[in-house]
Amino acid sequence: xxxxxxxxxxxxxxxxxxxxxxxxxxxxxxxxxxxxxxxxxxxxxxxxxxxxxxxxxxxxxxxxxxxxxxxxxxxxxxxxxxxxxxxxxxxxxxxxxxxxxxxxxxxxxxxxxxxxxxxxxxxxxxxxxxxxxxxxxxxxxxxxxxxxxxxxxxxxxxxxxxxxxxxxxxxxxxxxxxxxxxxxxxxxxxxxxxxxxxxxxxxxxxxxxxxxxxxxxxxxxxxxxxxxxxxxxxxxxxxxxxxxxxxxxxxxxxxxxxxxxxxxxxxxxxxxxxxxxxxxxxxxxxxxxxxxxx
Numbered sequence: 001x002x003x004x005x006x007x008x009x010x011x012x013x014x015x016x017x018x019x020x021x022x023x024x025x026x027x028x029x030x031x032x033x034x035x036x037x038x039x040x041x042x043x044x045x046x047x048x049x050x051x052x053x054x055x056x057x058x059x060x061x062x063x064x065x066x067x068x069x070x071x072x073x074x075x076x077x078x079x080x081x082x083x084x085x086x087x088x089x090x091x092x093x094x095x096x097x098x099x100x101x102x103x104x105x106x107x108x109x110x111x112x113x114x115x116x117x118x119x120x121x122x123x124x125x126x127x128x129x130x131x132x133x134x135x136x137x138x139x140x141x142x143x144x145x146x147x148x149x150x151x152x153x154x155x156x157x158x159x160x161x162x163x164x165x166x167x168x169x170x171x172x173x174x175x176x177x178x179x180x181x182x183x184x185x186x187x188x189x190x191x192x193x194x195x196x197x198x199x200x201x202x203x204x205x206x207x208x209x210x211x212x213x214x215x216x217x218x219x220x221x222x223x224x225x226x227x228x229x230x231x232x233x234x235x236x237x238x239x240x241x242x243x244x245x246x247x248x249x250x251x252x253x254x255x256x257x258x259x260x261x262x263x264x265x266x267x268x269x270x271x272x273x274x275x276x277x278x279x280x281x282x283x284x285x286x287x288x289x290x291x292x293x294x
Contacts, residue, residue: 003234003256004042010169011192012144014103017073018234019254020045022198022243024052030245035061039072041251047172047198047241048097049077049108050089055096062099069099075172077108077148078134080284081115084125086133090141105142106172107134110154111284121285127154132163146170148198149279151293152187159191172196174279175238176229177272178208184293185238195238201226203243203278213268221259224252231261232269 006018021038023031023046031054035046039062048058055076062072076097082089090105110127114120134145146168150158155171158164171188175181175197188195202208209215209225218225226242230253233240242253261269281288 003231004254006234008194008237008239010144010194011167012169014144014169016104016170016194016196016239017043017045018239019043019230019256020047020073020075020239020241021250022241023048023054023058024198024243025204026052026054026243026245028054029057031057032061032064034245034250036064037247037250038254039065039067041254043250043254044071045073045075045239045241047075047196049106050079050082050093050096051077051108055093056098059096059098062097073103074099075104075106076102077106078130080109080111080113081118083107083112083127083130084122086130086137090137094141101140102142104144104146104170105134105137106146106148106170107131109149109284110147110158110288111286113285119285128158128161128163131158131168135166144169146172146193148172149174149288151288151290152184153290153292154288155187155191155193167191168193170194170196172198172241174199174277175233175236175240176200176202176206176208177211177214177232177269178202178206178274178276179278180270181293185236187293189237197233197238197240199278200233200240201229201242202276206278207274207276211272211274213272217265217268223259226253227256228261228265228269231256231259232266235261235266
């Protein structure tokens with residue numbers, strides 16, 4: 001498996017690198033260096049969001065790396081209180097990142113939140129209207145558009161609306177062996193939507209790292225548990241964006257070439273019984289996860 005050069009072709013014809021660096025939950029003054037380290041190691045896919053508050057650091061890391069902008073796949077996301085201001089949202093992100101365009105612009109959540117009260121939804125707005133506005137973004141600013149944290153129920157609402165002219169290129173969702181969401185991944189694929197897995201390592205303090213199946217498999221292969229989890233995701237057919245700010249781990253996570261998981265090993269990880277979500281929806285004014293994606 002040549003994970004480091006592997007790409008997936010989106011429904012737009014664009015090619016998204018299979019392996020990227022995630023930047024969620026990275027502390028201030030850590031992201032700039034992490035992005036620079038990743039790009040110098042060979043990563044060509046960086047994922048951020050307005051909500052993470054680190055777009056400016058990501059932009060500096062890109063510049064410091066010396067890697068030409070056109071060689072990098074850069075993803076950012078529209079924050080919930082900006083749903084009525086899509087045009088301003090993309091412009092704000094481009095300014096913070098210090099770039100002319102992003103390769104992928106995602107609606108971060110299917111939740112159109114009132115900026116004056118984050119516990120309330122706009123009474124006269126929903127994510128269908130947000131998508132209508134996203135479809136108007138010039139390709140010179142966002143080469144591809146997509147969604148994040150959309151389950152089957154909300155995807156059906158979006159795709160069946162007459163205003164939906166562009167099928168999302170990507171649906172970025174939580175994906176790891178304890179939250180594999182096979183029905184949702186299959187639904188995405190059936191509609192020509194690529195799945196990107198966030199929290200693909202189960203996030204900080206994950207119960208996955210106590211899982212005897214994963215630990216024994218990693219030990220037997222002479223790999224880290226993180227490397228095994230990333231190989232599992234890539235072999236399932238989605239892109240993965242592991243987050244780290246640690247130089248050694250960033251570099252290790254990129255060392256996936258020249259080995260594979262066997263079909264039996266993939267099945268063993270598929271068969272892990274525990275279930276947990278890193279990212280729930282209790283903090284949002286509306287429910288977005290309905291437990292129907294397994």
